[in-house]
Amino acid sequence: MTGLSRPDLSDIQLGDWVDRRLPSSWRPYTRLARLDRPVGIWLTLFPCWAALIQASYGFPDLRELVVFTLGALLMRSAGSTVNDIADRKFDGHVERTRFRPLASGQIGAPQAFVFLGIQLALAASLLLFLTPYARLVAICVLPLVFIYPLCKRFTHWPQAVLGAAFNWGMLMAWAEVTGHIPAGAILMWAGAIAWQIGYDTVYAYVDVKDDTQLGLKSTAILFGRHGKACVGLFYALTVLAWSVGGWLLGMSLAYAMGMLVIAAHLGWQTWRIDLDRPEVNFRLFLANILTGALLACAAFIGTW
Template identity: 50%
Template sequence: MPASPDLNDIRAHDWVSTRLPRSWQAYARLMRLDRPIGTWLTLLPTLAALILCAGRIAQVGTVLVFALGALLMRSAGCCINDILDRRFDAQVNRTRQRPLANGSLSLNQALACLVVLLLLAATLLPLLQPLTVLLALGCVPLTLIYPLFKRFTHWPQAFLGAVFNWGVLMASVETTGSLQPSALALWLGCLFWQLGYDTLYAYSDRDDDLKMGLRSTATLFAGRGKTWIGGFYVMTLLCWCTAGLLAGANPGFFIVLLPISLSLAYQLSQFDPDSPAPCNELFRSNVHVGVLLLAGASVAIV
């Protein structure tokens, strides 16, 4: 039985297919430019860290560098993910129309795209502090090996959460010259947050993963997913509360944690491990959490 349209990665008649030249479309989809939710989910916590750790609004130039870095490295991560998983993607309803899985791009073309993205990201490094550059370089190999984790561990989402939110740590070093305790707490909260929402998302592919012998938190938790995701979200809030305390945030930051907790609770209330259809939309709703986190960091310094 074909998957619900809500589970498919490729949307018919979207802006990629209607506005870009045909020769560019497969590259745009390889980079997930048609699905920017991932870029927002890595950028918004980073912007929050730029403000919360430094106790001031970040300079426009710094914001632009981190925004471009988030876009380029997220796109590079998608490229390497599709390169390593191309044979698996062809067997999964949600991913079978990705460019490498359906043959619209060759392996060499995808590798060339990856190299270009990494070179473009490298041009941003001279604009950062030396310690931030070292931290950024340390993240590159982690980004490249992430897709392999589902082959031998049920916890690839934890590794992804650590790497995906690396910008939070970089933001602290860039704005303060060191890795602040508040940044570590914020990063750890983001890791638990991603463990929650990425586990929720993984339930979309759970049946296919089981057939192919791939591992994820969704295949590990099975019917206990709601309990585990709830636990991850509780840890998220505790870590973010700790980050606010360590940063000396004013009460506004902690007040904003209330609508964040309500948003996470709503996701949990709508999630059913045996019904994956809503998982994609619930996953996407986390951009609202990211926006609220950034708003909380902004009011924390007023």
């Protein structure tokens, strides 16, 4: 029993604000960009904001904050579109994803490709506001964005590739603000990857049955019944990397207090994981919005 028929676990919440307020022609594209499910946007934004704060050693420049916020929104939306294009033949067979626009036939692949082109063009326009070095770093993430949707076909570690791409803005922030990417910043990025492997594994347990039947791979399938311990290990690596990275970046003692709070929160999440209750795991996945907010707050107080 997957528990995926529960309304609170559905990938598409029929009758939500998209259905009530938007013209019918807009709805598939809104869902394709995941604007109706903003959790991924927050999980991308908070680490990026934390890196901007650390690189600026205080409140970042407003221009940089706006550019990186829009960039995170657009690239996350473009990544979601790429994912749905690549998985359109699988999503219709997975309970959680069968109502997605491409899987349900609301739009076709040609329209999705045009929409993707618009998203990438808008994201590329933001490069005009960055330094040449930051532009180069930004372009380097594109292979990860396009490779990720295919990873579940040949590796159990698609979450690692997704984590590297999702959190690439952390490296870009340092490239833009300081003109270089120090070791501490790379450790912060590595910690974000470990964090994403952890919380995305929790999320992947929702789809284990369907993914196994379709011959797809994930860390949830790889870890099996050891998932709770493995997620706890990656959360521990997260706190370690963020702690050492913050120390190398000259964060104050207040930052260490923030790390203790994050460690307690991730420890609570690990304790609550129940591999046989997808609805619990889905709520724990959502709880990582708070983890991201705590990281940004820790970075801010660490500059005091």
